[in-house]
Amino acid sequence: MQDRVFLHRTMDKIALVYPRHRWKDSVIIASVECKLGSTANLHQRNMVQFVKQNQFAVRLLKRMKLKAYLIEQVLPGEKSLAAEAPFLQKVDFHDLTGNIACTRKRVVASSHPLKLPTYTGKHITLQNILDCTDEKLKGKPCVVVSSLGTPRQATHPTPTITSNPLHVGPNVTNLKPLTPEQVSNVMGIDGEHVPYFSWPRTTT
Numbered sequence: 638m639q640d641r642v643f644l645h646r647t648m649d650k651i652a653l654v655y656p657r658h659r660w661k662d663s664v665i666i667a668s669v670e671c672k673l674g675s676t677a678n679l680h681q682r683n684m685v686q687f688v689k690q691n692q693f694a695v696r697l698l699k700r701m702k703l704k705a706y707l708i709e710q711v712l713p714g715e716k717s718l719a720a721e722a723p724f725l726q727k728v729d730f731h732d733l734t735g736n737i738a739c740t741r742k743r744v745v746a747s748s749h750p751l752k753l754p755t756y757t758g759k760h761i762t763l764q765n766i767l768d769c770t771d772e773k774l775k776g777k778p779c780v781v782v783s784s785l786g787t788p789r790q791a792t793h794p795t796p797t798i799t800s801n802p803l804h805v806g807p808n809v810t811n812l813k814p815l816t817p818e819q820v821s822n823v824m825g826i827d828g829e830h831v832p833y834f835s836w837p838r839t840t841t
Contacts, residue, residue: 640693644700651701664705669694671711677785688717695721695746707747715744722746728753731794735760737825739795764791766822767805774805781805782812795823 648657655663672678674687691714698706699721710718712727719725730741735758745751763781767774779791782804787796795803802820804812821827 640696643693644697647697648701660701660703663703664707665698665701665703666707666709667694667698668709669714671714674713675711676713684713687714691717692721698748703748705748707745707751709743709745712742712744718744718746723748724750726751726753731760732756734825737761738763738766738823739797741797760794762792763795763803763805763819763823766819767791770816770819770822774807777807779805779807780809780812782809 669691672681673683673690675682691708691710694708695718698708708718708722715725715727724747726745726747728743728745730743731737731739732755733753734756738761764779767779768776780788781791781795782788783796784803785796788809789795791805802814803823804814806812815823
């Protein structure tokens with residue numbers, strides 16, 4: 638009962654900015670907050686709330702009677718989304734495009750089956766990005782270290798960037814954090830378009 642009340646209240650709020658008569662012809666692509674279920678959020682996970690918010694999101698989109706919907710979530714959200722959405726697929730977005738330099742393994746819930754192509758061309762790497770954005774590191778083989786302290790070569794796909802910034806340098810004893818623009822580039826976004834963005838330095 639309470640869930641139904643919240644669903645209707647949420648739809649009422651949505652209708653204030655996006656009229657209901659447009660919903661049937663609309664496609665919504667959503668990304669539910671992942672922090673509560675992410676394995677990177679070691680000390681503040683709340684799987685009960687994480688499951689609830691995932692299932693609420695799917696119920697909301699189904700109740701809106703859209704033309705189509707898609708929700709992406711971290712892998713621990715698989716079971717909660719599968720319980721509500723008619724179609725579910727695991728993907729690594731690095732396999733779908735050449736302009737993402739990081740791995741991004743996700744589960745995608747949708748109203749319709751997805752036919753996602755596999756990219757077989759050459760991928761951009763963090764090393765490529767450094768060669769274009771950092772004069773001191775340009776042309777030098779670099780290593781990248783994740784917020785969990787795991788190193789790998791900058792010519793390989795970097796870890797997913799959703800926590801503290803990756804650190805990069807010629808070796809593990811000489812590192813510096815990526816700039817916000819470089820972080821954006823790694824995720825396939827033109828960093829020049831988000832100059833206002835400030836990456837958190839001390840929190841995950």
